Amino acid sequence: MSQEKKYGLIAEFETPGAVMHAAEKVRDEGFKHWDVITPFPVHGMDQAMGLNRSRVPLFTLVGGAIGFFGGMLMIWYMNAYDYPIVVGGKPMFSPMYAFPVSYELTILLAAFGTIIGMFLLNRLPMHYHPAMKHEAVARASDDRFYIIIESTDPRFEVKTATTMLKEIGGQNVTQLED
Amino acid sequence: MSTSGTKENRSDDTRKAAGEGFAFKALLIGGAGLLLTLLGLLVGDSPRVGLGTLIGLTFWLSIGLGMWFLIMLFHLFDAGWSTVVRRPMEHATTIFPWIGAVFFVLLFFSLFASVDDGIWKWMNEDNTVIVAGETATVEEDVLYHHKSAYLNNAFFFLRTLLYFGIFIGVATILRSASFRQDGDGDGAWTTVCRKWSAAGIILGGLAATFASLDWIMSLEFHWFSTIFGVWFFSGAMRAALAATVIVCLLLVYVGSFRGVFKQSHLYEIGRVSLAFTIFWAYIAFSQYFLIWNANIPEVTYWYVNREYGNWWWVGLALLFCHFFVPFLFLLFYQNKIRPGRMLFISIWILAFHLLDLYFNILPAKHAESGWPYYSFGVSFWDVTAFVGIGGICVWAFVKSYLSQKPIPIRDPRILESLNHHE
Numbered sequence: 287m288s289q290e291k292k293y294g295l296i297a298e299f300e301t302p303g304a305v306m307h308a309a310e311k312v313r314d315e316g317f318k319h320w321d322v323i324t325p326f327p328v329h330g331m332d333q334a335m336g337l338n339r340s341r342v343p344l345f346t347l348v349g350g351a352i353g354f355f356g357g358m359l360m361i362w363y364m365n366a367y368d369y370p371i372v373v374g375g376k377p378m379f380s381p382m383y384a385f386p387v388s389y390e391l392t393i394l395l396a397a398f399g400t401i402i403g404m405f406l407l408n409r410l411p412m413h414y415h416p417a418m419k420h421e422a423v424a425r426a427s428d429d430r431f432y433i434i435i436e437s438t439d440p441r442f443e444v445k446t447a448t449t450m451l452k453e454i455g456g457q458n459v460t461q462l463e464d
Numbered sequence: 465m466s467t468s469g470t471k472e473n474r475s476d477d478t479r480k481a482a483g484e485g486f487a488f489k490a491l492l493i494g495g496a497g498l499l500l501t502l503l504g505l506l507v508g509d510s511p512r513v514g515l516g517t518l519i520g521l522t523f524w525l526s527i528g529l530g531m532w533f534l535i536m537l538f539h540l541f542d543a544g545w546s547t548v549v550r551r552p553m554e555h556a557t558t559i560f561p562w563i564g565a566v567f568f569v570l571l572f573f574s575l576f577a578s579v580d581d582g583i584w585k586w587m588n589e590d591n592t593v594i595v596a597g598e599t600a601t602v603e604e605d606v607l608y609h610h611k612s613a614y615l616n617n618a619f620f621f622l623r624t625l626l627y628f629g630i631f632i633g634v635a636t637i638l639r640s641a642s643f644r645q646d647g648d649g650d651g652a653w654t655t656v657c658r659k660w661s662a663a664g665i666i667l668g669g670l671a672a673t674f675a676s677l678d679w680i681m682s683l684e685f686h687w688f689s690t691i692f693g694v695w696f697f698s699g700a701m702r703a704a705l706a707a708t709v710i711v712c713l714l715l716v717y718v719g720s721f722r723g724v725f726k727q728s729h730l731y732e733i734g735r736v737s738l739a740f741t742i743f744w745a746y747i748a749f750s751q752y753f754l755i756w757n758a759n760i761p762e763v764t765y766w767y768v769n770r771e772y773g774n775w776w777w778v779g780l781a782l783l784f785c786h787f788f789v790p791f792l793f794l795l796f797y798q799n800k801i802r803p804g805r806m807l808f809i810s811i812w813i814l815a816f817h818l819l820d821l822y823f824n825i826l827p828a829k830h831a832e833s834g835w836p837y838y839s840f841g842v843s844f845w846d847v848t849a850f851v852g853i854g855g856i857c858v859w860a861f862v863k864s865y866l867s868q869k870p871i872p873i874r875d876p877r878i879l880e881s882l883n884h885h886e
Binding site: 385 | 757
């Protein structure tokens with residue numbers, strides 16, 4: 287084995303059921319930095335991996351709030367403060383007429399917040415991932431399922447992790463180059 | 465095997481007997497409520513009792529209509545998740561004939577009421593209206609004469625017949641096709657439903673729109689809003705979704721939906737409910753905003769009336785409690801998957817849907833003294849009408865429910881619905 291730093295371990299599974307039960311065991315072992323690669327979405331995998339719900343909605347909410355209040359503030363500043371104009375005998379500022387624009391800005395910035403949040407939380411754009419070096423991983427888009435445990439995990443130790451992956455049914459357990 | 469079979473049959477029988485007992489009680493309460501309301505129409509402040517009855521009628525009808533629209537949407541989009549929840553909605557559409565019967569009693573009352581006692585002012589030429597700030601009769605009202613080609617007693621009567629004909633006709637076809645599929649399992653019934661839904665969604669959209677214009681908007685026939693029908697539709701959808709949650713959770717409690725109606729179904733209804741909460745706000749605000757912006761006295765008076773006295777607080781309650789509270793509540797995932805929380809917000813939405821109907825219906829009529837029109841308040845006759853019509857609706861629902869399978873067991877999409885996953 288070479289001395290250079292390894293990214294982690296990869297193990298292959300043949301069925302969605304097998305990889306799901308294996309994931310439950312990895313979760314119960316207390317690993318944090320690990321992932322499952324499947325050719326299609328497997329229902330119940332989030333629970334099997336012990337994942338919490340995505341935090342993207344938080345970004346959406348913040349984006350939406352900025353859009354709404356930013357829109358109101360902008361219209362108040364332009365129409366009632368910086369350059370007041372009377373239009374149709376209406377008040378200089380009213381949330382009534384400011385509402386449609388603020389609403390549109392809410393939607394726009396909520397969408398921006400969602401996209402930005404998704405990119406940040408997924409650490410995108412990611413042009414390279416060590417799993418790409420693994421020859422068999424092309425099959426992860428076809429008929430094979432993989433579990434990767436990263437060496438950065440505090441509980442990671444090559445020998446024990448390898449034994450564990452084999453015990454839970456993993457085949458071709460190999461190390462991933464970084 | 466055989467003993468467990470009879471045991472199950474027996475528990476089914478007791479369950480059915482309990483259901484029939486419940487339906488009978490609902491029928492008794494409903495009948496008593498309706499008789500009391502009729503008494504109120506004869507001896508009480510009859511326009512006020514009539515408006516209260518109209519509020520009760522539109523409340524229960526809007527639930528049925530919303531569910532009917534949902535059934536047609538499910539068929540048209542070939543929805544997979546919803547097959548399980550479609551069945552209780554089908555039972556709910558059995559209320560239409562009964563609502564129609566009560567509606568015609570109210571209509572006859574208003575047609576033959578003495579001067580100023582009916583609820584639709586334009587129905588009697590001697591009724592009092594305010595024209596340009598002055599008291600006048602309908603006969604003297606030039607605005608009425610321009611609208612009389614549409615707003616006259618005979619045409620109104622025929623249109624009401626037509627609306628109920630469409631509601632009852634299409635709903636009955638869809639319901640019986642679905643029930644018959646339980647028996648023979650023929651996939652062709654699904655096609656029948658889809659075709660009728662395509663026609664029904666257009667007929668129903670037009671019928672519900674014009675019905676709301678005729679029954680609610682024409683209460684103040686000087687006023688007009690082109691978005692009014694959409695307001696009624698959006699409210700009906702919200703009420704229907706809320707009622708669906710309550711009914712499905714009750715069926716889980718009773719037993720027939722246990723293990724069938726799952727978290728994922730509740731979540732889907734919660735999401736649609738959130739969408740229609742925003743839609744309702746969008747429509748209600750658009751109506752207010754356009755009238756506010758155009759600032760034409762012909763139409764602004766409708767909102768000016770509704771800023772008077774305690775209606776001001778009702779308006780604010782609608783804004784904050786019928787929109788903001790459900791909106792913020794339904795944004796959160798956990799609130800959409802926990803049955804208790806969904807039950808809470810569904811009852812909340814139904815309560816404020818009722819308030820929304822009060823806001824749109826009750827200030828229509830000029831009271832005799834003091835106030836220019838009825839202030840907000842719940843009268844005894846409102847309660848009798850609400851409970852009376854509600855009792856009949858519950859009875860019709862339970863009767864249909866007991867006669868059929870709890871879910872459409874041979875629908876082509878039933879497995880997809882049972883296995884539905886977020």
